[in-house]
Amino acid sequence: MILDGLLKNSKSCLKAVLQVGIIVQYTLPDLFSLCPFDFSKPSPYLQECSAESREWVARFNVLNEKHHAILEKSQSGLLCALTYPYAGREGFKTTCDFINLLFVLDHASDDMNSKDANDACEVFYEVMADPDFKHESNLAKITLDFRQAIIRSAKPQCFKHFLTNLKRYTKAVAQEAELRETGEILDLMNFVPLRRENSAVRCCFAFIEYNLGIELSDAVFNNPIFQSVYFAAVDMVCWVNDLLSYNVEQAMGHNSNNIVTVLMQEKNASIQEAADCIGIVFEQLITRFLKDKSRLPSWGADIDRDVALYVEGLTRWVSGSLVWSFQSSRYFGTANNIALLTRLVTLYPKDDEQM
Secondary structure, eight states: OHHHHHHTTHHHHHHHHHTOOSOOEEEOOOHHHHOOSOOOOOOTTHHHHHHHHHHHHHHTTOSOHHHHHHHHHHTHHHHHHHHOTTOOHHHHHHHHHHHHHHHHHHHHHHTSOHHHHHHHHHHHHHHHHOTTOOOOSHHHHHHHHHHHHHTTTOOHHHHHHHHHHHHHHHHHHHHHHHHHHHTOOOOHHHHHHHHHHHTOHHHHHHHHHHHHTOOOOHHHHTOHHHHHHHHHHHHHHHHHHHHHHHHHHHHHTOTTSSHHHHHHHHTTOOHHHHHHHHHHHHHHHHHHHHHHHTTOOOOOHHHHHHHHHHHHHHHHHHHHHHHHHHHSSTTTGGGHHHHHHHOEEEOOOTTOTTO
16 A cells, blocks of 8 residues: 555654654644545556656756766656556656756746746746747757657647646746745745746646646636536645745745745744644645535536546546655655655754755
8 A cells, every 4th residue: 555655664764753853843634534535556557767857857967966966866757656546657757857847947937036946937838839949958958858858749729728827837836936036925825826937837737738638628617616626636646745845945945936925924823833724724724625526517528538538537636646745755765755754854954965
């Protein structure tokens, strides 16, 4: 079982928690108990395609040594394997490449000023949208190589949804860089829609269609009940990811683009109160997702089948990304088993070398 594997050797790690002195700690909500969705076995293509994708990124020389190390720790192939367990080999490799490409842009833009981040995002989008767009950067070269791969098998409507979400994503990443440069932290009302876009979750959701070999019409996507189901899933991933990534981000000084920071500022809340709030919101989003899933209208047997497959894909993303957060070392390092077993997180000091 997935969870059994996560818990392996956790008890021996618990002693480390008990030996900790007076330090800042907070307790995570019991997310696994709250999540009603199935936890899938990872894709059988995990090992071979992950290695191929890492080699692909390295070939274009788009990351420095530090960012290569972060990419390795991220285990993006594992994230892909847990969130798209149904993908065929070619689709899995292409999807893995895209997630790695997101990490490239994400980490590169973290170190950029707003102008450079905007320029990089513009290149990323324009190359993806227009194969005739010319740019000599390594980012443009790797993006073009990816575009040539996805266009071979993506259905037209699927690729259209992907580009639409990619445009929103690159615009939001550039806005995030501007906010980081000015030190501004948005209020909750303005932060949530921005986070939906700069998280790249919506771009990743486009690969549900891609890997299932389906394409949903605009009439389906624009239906208000479908939209409620869709954005409930988006927000589940975003809010939980922000909670689980907060410790690493605050240590690196990148915590302004995080729902925990927003809640702490707006509600004058402690880390613990913000974590508790996210647990409550996660449960509310699950309730909404399940309620509106049962209320989806019918578009005819064939479309209804594809919608059901897509909605199931959304649940795989919620549960898979949750497992990945604890199974990889991206957020908790060597303490991921401790965090899983005890739900206790010890706040890292700023600029911790382990990051």
